[in-house]
Amino acid sequence: MAEPFPAKESLLYLFYRPTEPITFPKGDKQVIFNVPTEYLSARHSKLAEELENRFGGESRVTIPIKLIELKDSLSIPMQLSQDDQFSPHVPYHRELASHLIQVFLNMESLDDLLSMAVCAYERCNPYLFNYAYSVALLHRPDTKDVRIPQLNETFPAKFFSARDIGRARAESFLTSSSREPIIIPMDYTATDQDIEHRVAYFREDIGVNLHHWHWHLVYPISGTREVVDKDRRGELFFYMHQQIIARYNFERFSNRLSRVKRMQNFREPIPEAYFPKLDDQVASRKYASRQANSYLKDLDRERERIKFDIRDLERWENRIFDVIHTGNYIDENNKRQRLTEEDGINILGNMVEASMLTVNRQLYGDMHNLLHTAISLCHDPDHRYLETFQVLADPSTAMRDPAFYPLHAYIDDIFQEHKATLPPYTVAKLAYEGVTVTSMEVRSADGNVNQFSTYWKQDDVNLSKGLDFMPGNEELFARITHLQHADFTYIIKASNKGKDCKGTVRIFLAPTIDERGVPLQFREQKNLFIELDKFTVDLKPGDTEIHRQSTESSITIPFEQTFRRLPRNSEQNAEFNFCGCGWPQHMLIPKGWPEGMPCQLFVMISNYKDDKVDQKLDEKTCSDASSFCGLRDKKYPDRRPMGYPFDRSPRAGVVTLQDFMNGLPNMWVIDVTINFNNRIEEVET
Numbered sequence: 001m002a003e004p005f006p007a008k009e010s011l012l013y014l015f016y017r018p019t020e021p022i023t024f025p026k027g028d029k030q031v032i033f034n035v036p037t038e039y040l041s042a043r044h045s046k047l048a049e050e051l052e053n054r055f056g057g058e059s060r061v062t063i064p065i066k067l068i069e070l071k072d073s074l075s076i077p078m079q080l081s082q083d084d085q086f087s088p089h090v091p092y093h094r095e096l097a098s099h100l101i102q103v104f105l106n107m108e109s110l111d112d113l114l115s116m117a118v119c120a121y122e123r124c125n126p127y128l129f130n131y132a133y134s135v136a137l138l139h140r141p142d143t144k145d146v147r148i149p150q151l152n153e154t155f156p157a158k159f160f161s162a163r164d165i166g167r168a169r170a171e172s173f174l175t176s177s178s179r180e181p182i183i184i185p186m187d188y189t190a191t192d193q194d195i196e197h198r199v200a201y202f203r204e205d206i207g208v209n210l211h212h213w214h215w216h217l218v219y220p221i222s223g224t225r226e227v228v229d230k231d232r233r234g235e236l237f238f239y240m241h242q243q244i245i246a247r248y249n250f251e252r253f254s255n256r257l258s259r260v261k262r263m264q265n266f267r268e269p270i271p272e273a274y275f276p277k278l279d280d281q282v283a284s285r286k287y288a289s290r291q292a293n294s295y296l297k298d299l300d301r302e303r304e305r306i307k308f309d310i311r312d313l314e315r316w317e318n319r320i321f322d323v324i325h326t327g328n329y330i331d332e333n334n335k336r337q338r339l340t341e342e343d344g345i346n347i348l349g350n351m352v353e354a355s356m357l358t359v360n361r362q363l364y365g366d367m368h369n370l371l372h373t374a375i376s377l378c379h380d381p382d383h384r385y386l387e388t389f390q391v392l393a394d395p396s397t398a399m400r401d402p403a404f405y406p407l408h409a410y411i412d413d414i415f416q417e418h419k420a421t422l423p424p425y426t427v428a429k430l431a432y433e434g435v436t437v438t439s440m441e442v443r444s445a446d447g448n449v450n451q452f453s454t455y456w457k458q459d460d461v462n463l464s465k466g467l468d469f470m471p472g473n474e475e476l477f478a479r480i481t482h483l484q485h486a487d488f489t490y491i492i493k494a495s496n497k498g499k500d501c502k503g504t505v506r507i508f509l510a511p512t513i514d515e516r517g518v519p520l521q522f523r524e525q526k527n528l529f530i531e532l533d534k535f536t537v538d539l540k541p542g543d544t545e546i547h548r549q550s551t552e553s554s555i556t557i558p559f560e561q562t563f564r565r566l567p568r569n570s571e572q573n574a575e576f577n578f579c580g581c582g583w584p585q586h587m588l589i590p591k592g593w594p595e596g597m598p599c600q601l602f603v604m605i606s607n608y609k610d611d612k613v614d615q616k617l618d619e620k621t622c623s624d625a626s627s628f629c630g631l632r633d634k635k636y637p638d639r640r641p642m643g644y645p646f647d648r649s650p651r652a653g654v655v656t657l658q659d660f661m662n663g664l665p666n667m668w669v670i671d672v673t674i675n676f677n678n679r680i681e682e683v684e685t
C-alpha cells in the first residue's frame with residue numbers, strides 16, 4: 001500500500017473538481033479521502049461504499065481523515081445552500097465566509113484542518129468553501145506557503161463561456177490521444193457594434209481577472225482581524241484599483257476610446273451593457289446579463305438578506321465627502337478624529353471599500369461593496385424573477401463587466417478628492433541630492449529601441465482540474481489568445497556625486513496625448529501614469545549603469561504563474577515561494593497603435609533612506625508583485641505614499657511634466673511608442 005500523503009499536500013486535493021462528491025478519486029494521483037461516515041450525507045455514504053467495492057482491489061492512495069468533534073462549527077456557513085451563488089460583497093455572505101474562515105483558522109493541527117475542510121467541502125456551498133478555505137490557507141502560519149491552485153483551474157466556468165465548457169464536455173468523451181485543445185475565440189461576448197467591446201480583451205483576460213480575485217483573497221473584506229488588518233491595507237485598496245483604472249484608460253486610448261466616465265449619479269441609467277455568457281458552475285445557471293441603460297433600484301431581497309435604498313448610498317457619499325472636506329471623521333465612540341496626511345488615505349480606503357476595519361460603519365456605511373451589489377442585482381431588485389447576480393458581484397469575474405470601471409472610477413474620484421486636499425510635494429520632497437539620471441533607453445528583444453512591441457499570442461490553459469465530467473486524471477486544455485509584448489530591458493545611467501548610497505528606481509509610463517490628440521497636462525497625466533517597475537539600486541560614487549528586465553517588474557507575476565498547470569509531482573511543489581497575487585506579465589504594456597502610440601516613459605531615483613522600511617525578509621517572503629500586492633505578513637516595502645510621486649496635485653506653476661521635473665536631476669523622461677502588430681503568435685505544436 002502506498003505511503004499516506006503529508007497533510008499539507010492532502011489539503012490541495014480539496015481544490016479539485018469542487019462540485020464532485022468528496023468520496024470521488026481526486027487529482028492526478030486519483031487519491032481517495034477515507035471520510036468518516038459521520039461526515040457524509042446518507043447518499044454519499046452509500047456512494048463511498050460503492051467506490052470502495054469498485055476500487056478496493058486497486059492500489060490507490062487513500063488519505064485517512066480523522067474524525068473530530070464538529071460541534072456546530074459549520075451550521076452558520078451551511079445556511080448558504082449548495083447550489084446558490086456566493087458574493088463576498090453581500091454583507092450576509094460575508095458573515096458566513098468570515099465564520100468559515102475563522103473555523104479553519106482555529107483548527108490546531110493540519111490534520112484537524114484537513115478533517116474540518118473535508119467536512120466543509122461535503123456540506124457547504126462549493127464556492128463559499130473555496131473562498132474561505134483559500135483565505136484561511138493563505139493566512140495560517142502552517143499553510144501560507146501552500147500553493148493554491150488558480151481559480152481558472154478549479155472553476156473554469158468563471159473564465160470560459162458556457163459554449164466552450166459544452167465543447168470541453170464533448171471533447172472529454174474522446175480518448176486522450178485524439179483530444180484537442182478547445183480554441184477560445186477572442187470575441188464571444190459581443191461584436192464591435194458595441195464600441196466598449198474594443199477593450200473586451202483587457203476586461204476578459206484570464207490573468208487580469210485572476211489577479212483581481214487573488215488580490216481580494218490576500219486582502220479580504222472581512223474574516224478575523226488578524227487576517228484583514230494588514231499594513232496600509234486601505235491605501236493599497238485605493239492604489240491597486242487606481243492603477244487598474246489608469247491601465248484601463250491607457251487601453252481605451254489604445255483603441256481610440258475616450259477615458260471611462262465615472263458614475264456620477266446613482267439615479268441615472270448605466271449606459272454599459274454586459275452579456276457574460278458564463279454559467280455559474282455551482283448555481284447551475286447563467287450569470288445574469290444587464291441591458292444598456294439599466295437603472296439602479298432600491299434592493300430588497302430576502303434570499304441574500306439584503307435591504308437598502310439608493311438614498312443610503314447617497315447619504316454615505318455625502319458623509320464621506322464631509323470627512324474629506326473637513327479633514328475629520330467621527331469614530332465609533334463618537335469622537336472626532338483627524339484625517340492626517342500620513343494615514344488619511346488608509347482610513348478612507350477602509351471606510352469607502354468598506355472593509356471590517358472601517359472606522360464607523362453606522363455612519364459611513366458599506367459604500368463600495370453595496371455599489372457592486374446594487375449594480376449586480378439591478379435586473380431583479382426584489383427577487384421576483386428568482387434571478388441571481390451579474391458578474392460584478394464576484395471578484396473573479398467583476399473586471400469583465402464594463403460597468404466595473406465607471407464604478408471604480410467613481411470610487412477613485414473620492415480618493416482623488418482627498419489627495420487634492422494634501423500639500424503638493426515640494427522640490428525637496430522629490431529631490432535626491434547628488435544623484436542625477438543622465439539617460440534612459442529601452443531595448444526590446446525584437447531589436448527596437450525606445451519602442452515597445454505588442455501583438456497577440458496563443459497559450460494553453462489546463463481545464464481538467466475543475467471539470468467534473470473529465471475521466472479520471474486526464475487532461476484537457478483551452479487555447480486562448482491574449483495580448484503580449486516583446487520582452488525588453490531598461491538601461492538607465494545615473495551618476496552619484498556623494499558617497500556609496502542606495503536609491504529606489506521608480507518607472508512609470510503614460511500616454512502623451514489625450515483622446516482628442518491634445519498633449520496631456522500634468523494634472524491629467526499624473527492619473528494616467530501606470531507603474532511599470534520599482535526596485536532598489538546601489539549607487540557607487542561616480543557613474544552607474546542599471547540594466548533591468550521587463551520580466552522582473554515589481555507589479556507582475558510571471559506568465560507561468562498566471563497560467564501554470566498543477567504540477568504532476570505536487571509533493572515537490574507543495575511548499576515553495578509561490579505568490580499568486582500580481583498583475584499578469586503579458587499585460588504589462590498596453591496595446592498601443594499600429595502606427596506607434598506616443599507615450600512618455602518616466603524614471604525617478606528617490607533617496608532610499610526615505611523609502612526604506614525596516615523589516616527582515618527571508619527567502620520564503622513572497623516578493624513578486626509587491627507594488628500591487630505588498631509583502632505577505634510584512635509591511636508594505638516602500639514608506640512613501642503609494643503612487644508617489646504622482647499621487648498629489650502638483651506644486652504651484654507646474655503645468656506640464658517638464659515643469660514638474662524642473663530642478664530635479666534625479667528624474668528623466670523619454671519619448672517612446674507602443675507599436676501594435678495585429679498578428680497572432682501561435683502555440684508551437
Ligand code: CUO
Binds near residue numbers: 212372395
Ligand atoms: Cu476590487 Cu470593487 O474592489 O472590485
